[in-house]
Amino acid sequence: MDWSTFSIGNAAGFIKGPGLPFDDILASAATDITIGSITLEPRAGNPGVVYWDGEDGTSINSLGLPNPGMAMTVRYLPALFRQATQSSKRLRISIAGFSPEEYQQLSRQLHDCGSHYHEIEINLGCPNVWGEGGQKPIASFDLDLIRNVLMQVMMGFRVEKPCEFSLKLSPLSDPLYLASVAELVRKSDTLIDRIVTSNTFPNGLAFEGQKRAIDIPYGGVGGTALRHIALGQVAQFSEALKGTNVKIIGVGGISCGNDVSALLAAGASGVQIGTAYGKRQGKIFSDIGLELMEGTG
């Protein structure tokens, strides 16, 4: 394991702007901070109860991408970037568009604001956007859509690639489809530096007694229930992308040092933490650092 390239930080969805979570993670042992996902327009997210916190560390959420929108984000980004770099942390902005063209607009707006970030994470895996026609498609499951998003983002550069890019995917349960996504990434390795896997597993459900635990029909499954799925995704992508410079970032069910060690053994070079970070905030990174050093927990 090459620890010089190891990264650890929060997964997208937990820090959308300035304020307390940002101060907390700045002071933590995280190497990376992820802001977003940010959409073009501000979004209030889904109404009602949208988060279920399972006793075993599993989460089901249907937040629906609440965020302040890109125009507001680029206003506060320079200050966040300054603070992050002063604390020796990499700043990553997660973007979520509703069409390939929107991904181009989002990355260009970020670029035009003066590149106050180290990396753009292209989120193709949000399962929680519902509208009048029902649930919106999840881009991770449509190879043509992924190809178009990557093409649009690339076409948005005026001269050269402005920063590092990662591609965040839903867990892909069909191994042949996963191989075709990996092949597309292999061909796009001039754009994509990292695969981030996984976003939540779509359309899970929890009950409190006889009643559904969230108010939206289904929610994305994260935390403990995702751990072994994420390990499988990391191992398959790592195998499929051997010989390229694309790195794999493991996300899913991490709550201790052993979970991180397993993802690294499966081929990840870094990790992000969602559900457990939401509960334990920045302290989780120093706890895990200690466990990794001591080879415990």
Ligand SMILES: Cc1cc2nc3c(=O)[nH]c(=O)nc-3n(C[C@H](O)[C@H](O)[C@H](O)COP(=O)(O)O)c2cc1C
């Ligand atoms: C409350 C919540 C909000 C999330 N919002 C986003 C988001 O805005 N963008 C995104 O890419 N992933 C989002 N995710 C997915 C996480 O970033 C992460 O991929 C997933 O939860 C798996 O990690 P975990 O098992 O550590 O929770 C969200 C997850 C949760 C639980």
